[in-house]
Amino acid sequence: MGDASVVALNSLLRSASIEDHAEALNLASAALRAAKGRGADLATAQHTRVVALLNLDRFDDALRAIAEGGDALEKICVFEKAYALYKTGDLDGALAVLRDAGGDTGVGTARAQRALKHVAAQASYRAEDFERAAALYRELSADDGGAKYGEENDLRINLSATNAQLEFQGKSWAVPEQEKQPSREDLEAFETAYNAACGCVSRGDFAKAAVLLKRSRDLCEATEDLNEDEKKAELVPILVQQAYVYTKLGKVDEATSLQKLISLDDIPDGSTKVVARTNALVLQAESNPYMAQRLAESLPEIKGNDRLFEYQSSILRRNKYILDLQMQKFPGVQKSTSRILSKEPVPAISSSKCDLGVLGAAAASRLQTGRDALRHILPLLETRPDDVGLLLTVIQLYVQLENPGPAINLLEAFLKRLETATTPDHADVRFAPGLVALAVSLYRTQGRHSAIRRELANAAAHWQKKTERSSPSGPGTSLLREAGIELLRSSHPADLAAAGEAFSHLVAAQSADRTAKAGLVASLATTDFSKVEPYLNTLPSVEDLTRGVDVAALLEAGVVVAPAPAHAQPARGKKRPLEADLQVTREKQQPAAKKRRRRKLPKSYDPDKQPDPERWLPLRDRSSYRPKGKKGKKRVAEATQGGVVRDEETLELAGGAGSVKVEKAPAGGAAGGGGKKKKKGKK
Numbered sequence: 001m002g003d004a005s006v007v008a009l010n011s012l013l014r015s016a017s018i019e020d021h022a023e024a025l026n027l028a029s030a031a032l033r034a035a036k037g038r039g040a041d042l043a044t045a046q047h048t049r050v051v052a053l054l055n056l057d058r059f060d061d062a063l064r065a066i067a068e069g070g071d072a073l074e075k076i077c078v079f080e081k082a083y084a085l086y087k088t089g090d091l092d093g094a095l096a097v098l099r100d101a102g103g104d105t106g107v108g109t110a111r112a113q114r115a116l117k118h119v120a121a122q123a124s125y126r127a128e129d130f131e132r133a134a135a136l137y138r139e140l141s142a143d144d145g146g147a148k149y150g151e152e153n154d155l156r157i158n159l160s161a162t163n164a165q166l167e168f169q170g171k172s173w174a175v176p177e178q179e180k181q182p183s184r185e186d187l188e189a190f191e192t193a194y195n196a197a198c199g200c201v202s203r204g205d206f207a208k209a210a211v212l213l214k215r216s217r218d219l220c221e222a223t224e225d226l227n228e229d230e231k232k233a234e235l236v237p238i239l240v241q242q243a244y245v246y247t248k249l250g251k252v253d254e255a256t257s258l259q260k261l262i263s264l265d266d267i268p269d270g271s272t273k274v275v276a277r278t279n280a281l282v283l284q285a286e287s288n289p290y291m292a293q294r295l296a297e298s299l300p301e302i303k304g305n306d307r308l309f310e311y312q313s314s315i316l317r318r319n320k321y322i323l324d325l326q327m328q329k330f331p332g333v334q335k336s337t338s339r340i341l342s343k344e345p346v347p348a349i350s351s352s353k354c355d356l357g358v359l360g361a362a363a364a365s366r367l368q369t370g371r372d373a374l375r376h377i378l379p380l381l382e383t384r385p386d387d388v389g390l391l392l393t394v395i396q397l398y399v400q401l402e403n404p405g406p407a408i409n410l411l412e413a414f415l416k417r418l419e420t421a422t423t424p425d426h427a428d429v430r431f432a433p434g435l436v437a438l439a440v441s442l443y444r445t446q447g448r449h450s451a452i453r454r455e456l457a458n459a460a461a462h463w464q465k466k467t468e469r470s471s472p473s474g475p476g477t478s479l480l481r482e483a484g485i486e487l488l489r490s491s492h493p494a495d496l497a498a499a500g501e502a503f504s505h506l507v508a509a510q511s512a513d514r515t516a517k518a519g520l521v522a523s524l525a526t527t528d529f530s531k532v533e534p535y536l537n538t539l540p541s542v543e544d545l546t547r548g549v550d551v552a553a554l555l556e557a558g559v560v561v562a563p564a565p566a567h568a569q570p571a572r573g574k575k576r577p578l579e580a581d582l583q584v585t586r587e588k589q590q591p592a593a594k595k596r597r598r599r600k601l602p603k604s605y606d607p608d609k610q611p612d613p614e615r616w617l618p619l620r621d622r623s624s625y626r627p628k629g630k631k632g633k634k635r636v637a638e639a640t641q642g643g644v645v646r647d648e649e650t651l652e653l654a655g656g657a658g659s660v661k662v663e664k665a666p667a668g669g670a671a672g673g674g675g676k677k678k679k680k681g682k683k
Contacts, residue, residue: 025052046073050080059084079112082119089305091127094119114140125162128310131174134162153189160186160195167202168311170351173477177510182212190219194238201241206248213242236267240276247283256283270302271312278316289326296323314352321359325367333363338384346425347386347418349432357389373397385414388435395438404445411439428466431459433479440486453490456483460502480506484519499523504531514539 028049035042046069053062062084066077074081078101085094098120121136137159141152163175172180180203182196197212217238220231239262246255259280267273281295296319302308308316324333337360341353348354364380365373374397381390391414398407418430429435436459443451460483480502487499500523506516518539521532614622 021052021055024048025056028052042069043073043076047076047080050077054080054084057087059087063088079115079119082116082123086119086123086126087305089303089307091123091305094123095127098123114143121158125158125165126305128165128169130162130166130169131171134159134166134174137162156185157189157191157195160192160199164195164198164202165309167199168309172203177512187212187215188219190216190223190234190238193219194241197241197245201245206245210242210245210249213238213245217242232266233268236262236269236276237272240272240279243279243283247279252283259283270300270306271308274299274302274308274316275312278319289323293320293323293327296320311352314355318352318355318359321356325359325362328366330363330366334360337363341384341387344386346423347388347429349388349429349434354389354392357387357391358393359389360387361390361393370397370401381410385417388429392438395442399442404442408439408442408446411435411442415439427462431462431479433459436479437482449489453487453495456486457495457498459483460487460498464501464505477506477509481515481519484516484523488519488522493527496523496527500528500531507535 028045031045032042032049035045046065050062050065050069050073053059053065062080066074066081066084069077078097082094082097082101085091085097098116101116117136117140121133121140124130124133124136137155141155141159159179163179166172166174180199182193182199186192186196193212193216197209197216200206200209200212217235220226220234220238223231226234239258243255243258243262246252246258259276262276262280264273264277264280267276277299278296281292284295299316307313321333321337337356341348341356341360344353361373361377361380365376368376374394377390377394377397381387381394384390391410394410395407398404398410415430415435418426421427436455439455440452443449443455456479460480463477463479484499484502484506487495487502490496500520503516503520503523506513507520510516517535521535521539524532614624619625620627
């Protein structure tokens with residue numbers, strides 16, 4: 001039997017109601033010191049000590065106290081240990097404790113089970129397993145047997161925040177349609193209005209997000225449940241989000257004025273402070289990249305439970321690499337991005353990883369574009385064939401050069417490599433909605449409709465099998481809808497059957513989807529009427545759809561057909577064209593008549609003065625030409641015009657060797673003489 005004083009103290013602790021947690025900690029510690037070495041029942045005092053430490057936010061001390069208590073205390077303090085691990089940032093440890101506990105908490109009460117679900121949901125949220133967190137919050141909302149007063153409002157706030165995070169992750173398909181749009185109850189509290197605004201931001205609906213953020217700010221400022229300090233703390237994330245939304249809407253002045261209302265040094269939350277300072281740095285529009293990098297490096301590094309989510313960290317990392325590119329640190333960016341991507345077991349298709357591939361391509365090409373960039377990136381693609389971001393960059397460059405042929409060849413080679421792999425992850429990458437949409441878009445530029453239908457049919461078949469094993473909805477839900485619509489355009493029975501399967505899956509996943517029901521009826525009405533008969537009454541009749549349509553006015557107006565782009569024109573065959581086509585071609589090939597340019601007259605032109613008739617002759621051929629110097633005058637004297645005409649005679653050479661022309665001697669004597677003969681010398 002234990003000591004009487006210890007038993008009395010335990011009885012007092014069980015019956016006492018102490019609001020001061022420090023006093024409860026002192027009392028429990030005193031009880032443990034008094035019972036030390038006596039073998040008394042210490043469970044109550046130890047449990048009280050752990051709870052007091054948690055309430056005082058001394059989570060590391062609480063974990064040490066649980067470890068000191070042994071297995072018996074650890075079995076009692078399952079909730080406390082999981083919560084302490086969650087608060088210290090050890091999310092894996094907290095989830096492991098919750099998994100080991102399962103449904104048996106050692107207490108067996110519904111209240112204890114509900115508390116564990118709350119911790120599991122919060123730990124899953126911080127671990128970015130938002131699907132699990134949303135499922136737990138929905139279970140807690142549906143099972144309100146052990147709920148406390150006011151817990152329903154907290155669950156609605158947490159669920160709306162989880163849905164917003166799912167959409168930021170690109171998993172909009174995991175959020176039910178009825179939870180995407182804010183309800184009337186969501187507009188009555190500033191927390192739910194803020195979460196609804198975040199959901200609009202994730203979907204790119206910034207106009208609606210601005211309205212909801214203003215509503216959230218007004219409700220926060222008008223609430224009476226918070227004091228002034230608490231209001232300031234709650235207003236900070238709202239103002240930060242408002243500044244971001246105004247920036248995206250192009251209202252930079254409003255965003256700057258809101259940013260000035262935020263005191264960055266007074267923000268207690270580490271993640272909020274980093275986001276606010278990053279947005280302020282963007283609004284400063286620092287033109288010097290070296291100064292911008294220095295300011296960016298001054299951001300505090302946060303760890304633990306207050307760290308940023310992955311999509312936020314990826315944005316900061318992308319900003320850092322962009323600054324490095326502006327400072328021409330090309331080898332460093334290329335090395336860092338390739339090192340991160342090399343750790344991926346399969347080709348990464350997330351936006352954060354694809355951004356790294358694009359940044360690596362920019363570093364490899366030294367920020368060049370066009371053919372110059374391709375010369376640098378294509379050899380890099382051969383060494384990193386699974387880099388999706390790099391592949392998309394090359395395809396985009398080919399499309400900009402209006403050369404989709406090589407782009408299609410590269411994409412088909414990449415998809416074929418994924419098809420040869422046997423792991424399910426490679427199959428998911430092969431039929432990722434983004435890659436399928438890219439293939440369809442490239443095929444459409446060349447008019448390859450059969451290839452489009454084949455690609456969509458294979459993708460629809462893959463995602464039907466994938467979602468049947470997991471859940472009715474999945475990442476391929478939107479792809480199934482587009483595949484069904486495209487396959488309906490074909491008259492082939494196999495394509496219509498594939499469209500019917502796709503729409504059947506959509507109807508099973510979303511019973512209220514009228515598009516899926518209409519597609520199911522259109523695809524199977526002629527082959528399997530029994531499957532579409534239950535949905536005929538749910539679709540509007542033809543009379544309802546055409547009511548109010550003026551058929552005569554439509555016929556008179558005609559049908560407007562949008563011209564197809566130049567690269568989408570089908571290739572002409574080798575068959576000889578008709579004469580009418582040849583005539584049109586000749587008319588197009590005839591050059592247009594050039595318009596004669598009007599000659600301008602010189603300013604000194606006198607219409608009454610007769611122009612020089614020799615103005616077209618070269619200067620040396622004109623009669624007014626007078627060369628200078630003795631040689632010039634001699635050439636003029638020897639010229640035919642105004643010069644001496646010399647007589648010539650033809651002499652026959654001896655032996656019939658030909659003839660030669662020689663100048664006749666002048667009649668007055670020897671040439672060059674004055675009529676006198678030269679005297680002969682003596683012999």
